Amino acid sequence: MAKKKTTKSKKSLPAVEGNMLIAQSGGPTVVINQSLVGAVLEAKKHASIKKIYGALHGIQGILDEDFIDLGRESVKTLEAVAETPSSALGSVRKKPTAADCAAIFDVLKKYNIRYFFYIGGNDSAETTHIINEEARKAKFEFRCFHICKTIDNDLRQNDHTPGFGSAAKFVASAFMGDNLDNRALKGVKINVIMGRHAGFLTGAAALARIYEDDGPHLIYLPEHAFSMAQFVRDVKRVYKEHGRCVVAVSEGISDSKGTAILAKLSKEVDSHGNVQLSGTGALGDLLANEIKAKTKIDRVRADTFGYLQRSFPGIASKVDQQEAREVGRQCVLCAVKSHKDGSVAIKRKPGKAYKIYYERVALRSVAKETRHMPAKFINKDGNDVTKAFLEYVKPIVGPLPAIGRFKGVPVKKK
Amino acid sequence: MAKKKTTKSKKSLPAVEGNMLIAQSGGPTVVINQSLVGAVLEAKKHASIKKIYGALHGIQGILDEDFIDLGRESVKTLEAVAETPSSALGSVRKKPTAADCAAIFDVLKKYNIRYFFYIGGNDSAETTHIINEEARKAKFEFRCFHICKTIDNDLRQNDHTPGFGSAAKFVASAFMGDNLDNRALKGVKINVIMGRHAGFLTGAAALARIYEDDGPHLIYLPEHAFSMAQFVRDVKRVYKEHGRCVVAVSEGISDSKGTAILAKLSKEVDSHGNVQLSGTGALGDLLANEIKAKTKIDRVRADTFGYLQRSFPGIASKVDQQEAREVGRQCVLCAVKSHKDGSVAIKRKPGKAYKIYYERVALRSVAKETRHMPAKFINKDGNDVTKAFLEYVKPIVGPLPAIGRFKGVPVKKK
Numbered sequence: 001m002a003k004k005k006t007t008k009s010k011k012s013l014p015a016v017e018g019n020m021l022i023a024q025s026g027g028p029t030v031v032i033n034q035s036l037v038g039a040v041l042e043a044k045k046h047a048s049i050k051k052i053y054g055a056l057h058g059i060q061g062i063l064d065e066d067f068i069d070l071g072r073e074s075v076k077t078l079e080a081v082a083e084t085p086s087s088a089l090g091s092v093r094k095k096p097t098a099a100d101c102a103a104i105f106d107v108l109k110k111y112n113i114r115y116f117f118y119i120g121g122n123d124s125a126e127t128t129h130i131i132n133e134e135a136r137k138a139k140f141e142f143r144c145f146h147i148c149k150t151i152d153n154d155l156r157q158n159d160h161t162p163g164f165g166s167a168a169k170f171v172a173s174a175f176m177g178d179n180l181d182n183r184a185l186k187g188v189k190i191n192v193i194m195g196r197h198a199g200f201l202t203g204a205a206a207l208a209r210i211y212e213d214d215g216p217h218l219i220y221l222p223e224h225a226f227s228m229a230q231f232v233r234d235v236k237r238v239y240k241e242h243g244r245c246v247v248a249v250s251e252g253i254s255d256s257k258g259t260a261i262l263a264k265l266s267k268e269v270d271s272h273g274n275v276q277l278s279g280t281g282a283l284g285d286l287l288a289n290e291i292k293a294k295t296k297i298d299r300v301r302a303d304t305f306g307y308l309q310r311s312f313p314g315i316a317s318k319v320d321q322q323e324a325r326e327v328g329r330q331c332v333l334c335a336v337k338s339h340k341d342g343s344v345a346i347k348r349k350p351g352k353a354y355k356i357y358y359e360r361v362a363l364r365s366v367a368k369e370t371r372h373m374p375a376k377f378i379n380k381d382g383n384d385v386t387k388a389f390l391e392y393v394k395p396i397v398g399p400l401p402a403i404g405r406f407k408g409v410p411v412k413k414k
Numbered sequence: 415m416a417k418k419k420t421t422k423s424k425k426s427l428p429a430v431e432g433n434m435l436i437a438q439s440g441g442p443t444v445v446i447n448q449s450l451v452g453a454v455l456e457a458k459k460h461a462s463i464k465k466i467y468g469a470l471h472g473i474q475g476i477l478d479e480d481f482i483d484l485g486r487e488s489v490k491t492l493e494a495v496a497e498t499p500s501s502a503l504g505s506v507r508k509k510p511t512a513a514d515c516a517a518i519f520d521v522l523k524k525y526n527i528r529y530f531f532y533i534g535g536n537d538s539a540e541t542t543h544i545i546n547e548e549a550r551k552a553k554f555e556f557r558c559f560h561i562c563k564t565i566d567n568d569l570r571q572n573d574h575t576p577g578f579g580s581a582a583k584f585v586a587s588a589f590m591g592d593n594l595d596n597r598a599l600k601g602v603k604i605n606v607i608m609g610r611h612a613g614f615l616t617g618a619a620a621l622a623r624i625y626e627d628d629g630p631h632l633i634y635l636p637e638h639a640f641s642m643a644q645f646v647r648d649v650k651r652v653y654k655e656h657g658r659c660v661v662a663v664s665e666g667i668s669d670s671k672g673t674a675i676l677a678k679l680s681k682e683v684d685s686h687g688n689v690q691l692s693g694t695g696a697l698g699d700l701l702a703n704e705i706k707a708k709t710k711i712d713r714v715r716a717d718t719f720g721y722l723q724r725s726f727p728g729i730a731s732k733v734d735q736q737e738a739r740e741v742g743r744q745c746v747l748c749a750v751k752s753h754k755d756g757s758v759a760i761k762r763k764p765g766k767a768y769k770i771y772y773e774r775v776a777l778r779s780v781a782k783e784t785r786h787m788p789a790k791f792i793n794k795d796g797n798d799v800t801k802a803f804l805e806y807v808k809p810i811v812g813p814l815p816a817i818g819r820f821k822g823v824p825v826k827k828k
Contacts, residue, residue: 024598027599028594028595028598028599030591033818053825054820065825065828067824067825068820068822068823068824068825069823069824069825070820072821072823073821074821077819077820077821079818080816080819081818081820082818083816084594084816084817084818084819085590085591086591086595086597087598088818088819088820089820090598090599091598091599092599093599110828111825173727173728174722174726176499176727177444177499177500177721177722177725177726177727178721178722178725180499180500181442181499181500181721181724181725183500183504184438184442184471184501184504184505185441185505185506185507189721280695280698280699280702280715280716281694281695281696281698281699281716281717281718282695284694284695285694285695285696285699301694301720301721302694302695303695303720303721303722304695304717304720305722306717306718307591307592307595307715308588308591308592308717308719308722310595311588311591311592311595312587312588312591313587313590313591313817314587314729314815315728315729400728401727401728402494403498403727404491404493404494404496404497404498404502405491405494405495405502406482406487406491406495406502406503407487407488407491408482409482409483409486410481410482411467411479411481411482411483411525413479414525
């Protein structure tokens with residue numbers, strides 16, 4: 001269990017009086033509402049925060065003045081929503097222009113909003129940063145915070161991010177079952193995992209291994225240049241050894257020039273410049289067809305785990321839930337007591353035991369650019385994770401389903 | 415909770431003395447090991463059953479004399495395996511020839527096997543039936559039973575089959591999360607569900623609906639001729655109403671001539687004559703591309719739930735686990751006490767309360783042909799299930815994750 005340490009409070013800022021607005025942005029997670037509820041419950045404790053509004057569908061809801069009154073939700077409802085996957089306020093993928101920001105400030109002034117919280121990943125941190133910078137230029141005074149989340153675990157400054165642990169638990173659990181399925185009916189099984197630029201979630205598949213022969217036998221990450229020829233060689237080698245092969249592949253695997261393999265098949269781009277990689281089985285089918293064409297293996301299957309990774313209910317990581325809640329709470333504490341803006345990052349203390357603490361960091365330090373898996377987490381062939389990664393990820397994911405196996409005493413042939 | 419009634423025991427047959435062989439066949443489920451363990455634990459109680467062997471990978475393991483001694487597994491291990499998804503003895507998809515049967519009998523004689531149990535779906539029931547008929551011709555005397563399982567729920571004679579309830583729970587849970595994801599980031603989301611000829615599993619997606627606007631908004635089943643034109647019209651209508659649309663589609667949807675839509679894209683066929691429909695994202699992508707081409711909706715995604723439906727650990731339906739265990743136990747009881755051959759079917763008593771009983775049925779009555787969703791479970795437009803289906807499926811699946819939602823009091827616009 002995580003030992004908590006609160007962010008250092010400078011207590012240098014007087015609390016401002018006014019209303020609060022909170023919204024959610026980017027890809028949902030199964031614990032994003034924990035952060036929302038953590039922030040709302042903390043806000044209720046502070047006399048300086050008057051009304052607590054939620055904007056529907058991120059900054060689009062601000063532009064449309066589409067707010068709900070979160071102060072009128074019961075604790076029971078708040079707790080029920082906290083346990084519920086996906087963004088309860090709705091989400092959006094929208095990068096604000098200078099004109100959008102001006103319109104946003106008009107709305108914030110009209111509703112006397114002096115506390116603004118935006119829950120999201122690196123694109124949402126960029127949005128928060130843009131709004132904060134524009135506000136500075138416009139001399140609009142408010143407290144402006146980004147509350148971190150992303151299943152991709154690719155936010156700078158953070159040891160890990162809320163949402164990742166639960167998504168990683170889903171992926172590891174799925175591989176546990178799928179490995180057993182592949183052990184029963186042998187063949188090559190390729191599973192495509194979310195993670196545009198960072199391989200953390202794909203790497204978490206390695207937690208599924210319990211016995212010597214368990215898959216995933218191969219893991220391909222966006223951080224290591226993907227070679228189709230090496231992939232085919234790797235699969236052949238594993239198949240020869242085990243008579244089967246389970247593969248974990250990130251949706252973001254890229255060639256040596258850095259072009260995503262799937263990007264060649266996809267044309268859709270959002271306002272942050274991201275190419276659509278999820279919501280299609282194309283990459284899995286492409287890789288399966290390559291194995292069918294280049295080997296004599298007759299049973300080759302591919303699954304793309306898709307949106308279930310960020311939305312499957314009922315199996316959230318407990319540590320992830322607690323940390324997501326706390327990050328929301330800490331952001332409100334910072335905004336009331338110590339800082340005008342920022343994001344609260346999860347940091348880990350060195351040492352064997354899992355101990356984390358929360359630290360306010362500058363918005364620009366988490367915005368836009370993504371964090372990648374460090375080299376020490378990837379094996380030298382670029383087809384697996386290391387023991388260091390497993391030690392890193394285990395406490396964030398927490399307990400996994402128990403898997404039994406027969407002793408399997410062979411009967412002497414007659 | 416299911417009220418149990420044991421199969422009527424004629425007690426007309428004397429128990430034969432000899433060894434027992436059990437094996438698993440066809441697609442795994444998350445409770446198939448419950449049936450295996452139920453049979454093994456019951457067998458241990460009967461003096462007439464001496465050794466308890468498990469054949470690895472179904473009848474292939476018999477032909478190869480690839481047996482393990484299940485009598486040497488501890489109760490602790492047996493219980494751990496019972497809770498573990500996928501076929502612990504390995505599986506196979508193989509239809510035996512007359513020559514295979516002769517070879518099988520040679521092996522059974524050599525190991526003094528007088529009790530044979532084969533856990534599987536309708537193809538495995540056919541295999542059991544073929545072996546039983548060939549044994550009769552060859553005057554080989556043994557007790558020969560099929561133990562039912564299939565996530566497709568398409569075994570004749572059965573109200574429902576072990577494995578279905580847990581797969582249905584996975585599908586319903588997945589739709590709960592995915593519906594929330596689609597509510598946060600609107601668009602069209604198409605999810606492809608397993609089920610070659612029967613729509614039960616796809617229909618179970620409807621259990622995800624809690625609130626008025628919840629998806630799945632459309633459900634397409636193999637039992638109703640699929641029209642691409644109607645599909646596009648349906649999606650447009652729902653999208654106009656809700657600003658979003660979540661669709662459940664069976665992998666086995668077929669055109670008015672009965673040809674599976676996906677079969678046109680797939681060439682792989684197994685020895686039972688089944689075309690490969692799973693392990694590819696092709697159908698989802700085909701349908702998503704059709705919506706993109708024929709509408710102006712800009713966000714269209716497709717996921718194929720794939721093998722996770724039959725293998726995801728840790729969330730099995732309790733009722734399903736209990737019934738799977740009991741079906742294995744009942745087959746052994748029948749074999750020892752009352753019948754030379756057969757399968758034990760799950761029957762449901764009429765009435766509002768969920769009450770089932772177990773009944774021995776003839777092998778030929780469950781072999782080969784599949785059961786379909788009755789017309790009363792499908793709405794007249796062929797794009798949804800009925801209330802009767804929901805009442806049918808609910809008790810088999812059991813409790814689903816709790817989903818919270820804000821009261822959402824709108825803030826008056828200024």
